[in-house]
Amino acid sequence: MPWKKLAKSDLPAFLAELSTRAELIVPQEKSGKVRFLPFDAAQPVNFPSSLVDVSLKSVFFPKRRPVATFDPADRTKLEPAAPETSPRILLGAHPCDVAAVNYVDRVFIHSSFKDPLYEAERNRTTIIGMACSEMKPECHCTDRDLSPDDERGMDAVFYETSDAYLFRALNDKGAAILKSSLLKETSEEPQKKDWPGGKYPVDPSSLPSADDSLLSPPSSLFQDIADLCLTCGACTFACPTCTCFLISDEQHEGRGERVTAWDSCQFSGYSRMTGGHNPRKTRAARVRNRMLDKFVYTVEKYGATSCVGCGRCAIICPVGRHFPKEIAELSAKAKGR
């Protein structure tokens, strides 16, 4: 499909046009961080050169999501939540975040039980991705089988140049969105770059599997890390591929809702059972679970690793744990074992 050029001065008009055609989600700043929000014409749209501060996980899988409603005074009926079908455009998602969405599809769509609410959110959304123009200090997508200009999973993509945005549709869904008089066909193409790699390489096959007897109880490798860790769960909430959730019933002002809410395998209560038994009661066991999940367990479960190299876990950690570095070191150590 041909390249199309949007002059930077025409961006506000293009955004206004898109927002009349569908609900528009763009990166905007709120409370000091850039995050994906419903387009607000009164606020500047901020396309970071790479990595939006907050991942777009909540666009498809909100942190709190009603799956059914009930009347607290009656409690004999549970009304399933209706899937949302109105069209939506997601503009400005970077390759790592789009790769993360594709991974999450394995959990909620390509599995034995489909989640129709999640699937509806995916189906109603056209993703106009944005290639990164740089790698930030913690970015390491190139060590995770991706690159800053990876277009996989997008319906259309755009690149930023000094005075314009260059768009290209990648399928019919994307082409439909790019039909605008503000976009002009051009022979200009974005310049391809060579991206550096090798910052935090991991060889998943080198990592210990769960039934490695060396790991039961968790080895000192994990104990050293657990000694630093607060198991506050911040990394799991920042991570675009962590999707563990809790099912709970909530009641507010005469309205009852059964919701799924983000949860974290780092919390001691997460796997604690009624009666007190807890299969992962030590921090080391929980740290091991998350570290190996990203590179070993998800391969077993879904045939794919689940780290996209965004580095948000390292950025967010309040005690300076650096997961990408830790797992790369673990991989290197395990190889030498």
Added chain:
Amino acid sequence: MAVELVPRAAALRQVCDESADVKSFTFEFMDSSTLSSLPGQFVEVSLPGVGESTFAVSRLEDGGRRFHVSVKRMGHVTKALHRSAAGETIFVRGPYGKPFPVAAWKGKDILVIGGGIGLAPLRPVVDHILANRADYGKLDILFGARTPGDMIFQADLAAWGRDPGIKLVKTIDVECVDWDGCVGLLPNVVKQQAYRPDGSIAVVCGPPVMIRFTLAALRELGWPDEQVYTTLEMKMQCGIGQCGRCNIGGKYVCKDGPVFRLDQIPSVAL
């Protein structure tokens, strides 16, 4: 497509006291659908506004038109269930999980070992064998509870005790007047009884510590892991392999289990 996490309404038909803290509940779906559950599978039972918990199906009646769960009073969902009475509406989804491969056990002797409420997921195995008696060899049942009062399924125990095709052994943890069964913890009784592994299958369920030591006792008696099955105590919530909490390494207890053959369980679980 239906949202799998949203359960079907079921009428609570009967509540039966099994012990001081265990009750069995008999349900029937309001829409007259059946529960096509196989031995070892589980359901998610919920009360709107209280919450949802995982329970093994402890009996099917009438081809699944009625089904039982047996519940020990422990947390807030189980307490709310214990307060429920026949006629109330309860919500159920499932069945979920891999069942015991009872069809593959045809022609074999079966040893069923249950500890406390752990007998609940095993009762459908016994029911299946009794309904297809000619397909199986000897049936041994070993049931342990803390005290005689904690012995659940009294009517079944009495019937199994009378059945000449079943060798039933009952044990309690500490000695007690008027008790004519064995006294001792299950792993020790397993060794005393010296159950032989030849061509047999053992199924084990109970509290985690009982499972661990009972499996060790069977190994001591020469049982190969390929002949021993257990159904795991690991926190399940969604039941469909999505919420994440019941994983053992790359396996989900709810989806890849809860029934596991011993050689197929990652060692970190035990």
